[in-house]
Amino acid sequence: MDRPSDAPRPAARREDIPGWFFRLDQEAFRHLLTTQSTAGTTGDVLELGSYLGRSAVLLGDHLRPGERLTVCDLFDSAAGDDDNAAEMTMSYRASLTRSGFEANYLAFHPELPTIVQAPTSVLADGRIPAGSCRFVHIDASHLYEHVAGDIEVARRALTEDGLVVLDDYRSEHTPGVSAAVWQAVFTGGLRPVLLTPMKFYGTWGDPEPVRRELLARDWRAEGFTVDEDTIAGRRVLRLNNAVPSAAPRSGPRQLLLDLLPPVATRAVRRALGTLRAVRG
Structure with missing residues (x-):
């Protein structure tokens, strides 16, 4: 069947999918998801905010039999409040469509994930079973109230040692994300595991096994730097791109x-x- 003339053209290569999911975090995702699978950790994967599918395609690579990927995004539907609508209009309203996401995902996987086209707040209704997910990626709204709600959705959805990843936790134009993330750390029991320039990785379980697995890899040989810091007595790793001399x-x-x-x-x-x- 010929593709309709007005249908989105799928990306020919993964790196051609528009988005802000760069190699550093791609490698961190692959490492952590593979480590979970190797250790026998099972569970679904959840993504809140998918844009045109760059990170969702990678998440789909790591699904094992019986596991499900769910993505939740407004795509081209109306935002639920004025502030969210203003943010979408400013950032990506013109380019974000569900058909574009679906075309890109199907270019690399035979079946679509479960798609919830709605504000991420709808997931608070319990449709994601408690303790069902091993990995949650949050990259939706940058507004504090929305991010705080997304973090709570992740907390309920994750298994005991599941991982949550939050985008834009330190960007100057997303102070609401920073506020929600560090509030969760200092008052909500979220334990930092890894920091990159773009994303915060954490768990409500024991972070030490994840840190050990991260340190077992020779990141420097692949062009990255890895350092260790403490935040209020809590150990955290920092991963970054090495700066060439x-x-x-x-x-x-x-x-x-x-x-x-x-x-x-x-x-x-x-x-x-x-x-x-x-x-x-």
């Missing part, structure tokens, strides 16, 4: 940059940067 400049080129006026120097730097990008 700057290549020493040749003497004549550095001399030229030093002698040129600032405006010309900036122009030369931009030209060199463009040339490097073209060469790949």
Whole structure:
């Protein structure tokens, strides 16, 4: 059957799916989900806020027989309140459609996940059985009230040692997420496991086995850095991209940059940067 002319064109490659789910967190997701499976941990997977499917496709890779992936997103339906509607309009209303998500997901998996097209707050009605999930990814609204509610949904849905991942916990434009995450840590029993520049990983169970599994991997050999910190006496790992050391400049080129006026120097730097990008 031919694809209708107005149907969304699915991504040819996973990296072509629009979104903000980058390699660092992709590797963290793969590692943690694989570790759960290896350890015999069973349970469903839940995603609150899926955009066009970049992270959902990866989550679907790790489902085992009998496990279910549920995604909840407004997609192209109306938001339930003015603040949420304003956020969606500002961020992604023009590009976010359920048909786009479905096309991308089906490009890499034979069947769609269970889709709940509604505000994530509807999941508070108990439709996700308590203790049924081993992994929950939260990347929906950035408003404090919504994120706090999503965290509570995750807490009820997760198994004893299940993992919750929250996006944008430290971005300057999402203070509501930060407030909800750290409130859950200091008053709600959520224990941090891993921090990346974009995401917070935690559990309401014992974080030590997860930390040990993370430290058993040689992240540095793969171009990442891993460090350990404490937050109010609680240990947490930090994973980041390694910063490549700057290549020493040749003497004549550095001399030229030093002698040129600032405006010309900036122009030369931009030209060199463009040339490097073209060469790949």
